[in-house]
Amino acid sequence: MRYSTASPPAVVAACLSDLPSATSGRIVIVVDASVLAVALGDDASDGRLARERLADETLAAPELIDLEVVSVWRRQVAAKRMPARRAASAVADLTNLPLRRSSHQPLLHRVWELQHVLTAYDAAYVALAEALDIVLVTADARLSRASGTHCEIEVVSAISDC
Template sequence: MIVVDASVLANMLLYADERGRRARAVLGRDIEWAAPEHWKAEVFSVVRGLTLGSKIKEEQAVRAVERLPLLGVDHVSIDELLPRMLQLRAGISGYDAAYVALAEARGIPLVTSDGRLARTATSYCGVEFVSPGA
């Protein structure tokens, strides 16, 4: 099992290019995924922003949003993670702290395409960085 964050899921869902292929390859190695309960809203926010910024086509956004409920991600309540999230507040955003706290609590790696999160999280849990760039 792995903890998947919104950045890698968005890349998997939205892109047919190298960043999408890399995300799908890494995520395909472990089919059991967990994420804090806010993950769908966070992926949706990425899709929304890219659509509003004309970075992706409307069809890509619709397809990604339709697939979100079908991904089979284990939704983990943040209730049990909140104390650790508070401890992590100095160096990690509130949303990202939930992913880190979950990976740390379960002793499983965090998979992300967010370089800043990957660098920060390595102090707390195993991290697999899936580069979105060339």
């Protein structure tokens, strides 16, 4: 089976069913853990830049984003780059964020097709953006250079790697 740039209707329908506001007239973007962890967990200039980019957008992501973002903060706390109290506050913010979380199950075939160029986690974000034909916003420049992707990938470039 070959993947075409047009997502199968069943995949699009499954993803859209998790995104009730996708047709509300507001622009929807897929956001990945690299930019969301900074937006919610960094009070300095990188965090401000990420928050400015995501402001007034309807955010969508595969449901795995919560675990990935919390994992980033756990590593930062362990490395003493983020106070545990600040991380706990960021977890509360993540819990309350009006982020449209989509099941990754309808995306698994496309995730597998991208196995040679992306991790399964990164491929889930790409597959969702492809299925919905919307931009993926990331702080991971490597992701934007991956071959074989069929979506626009915007890198918030001034953000340091997390």
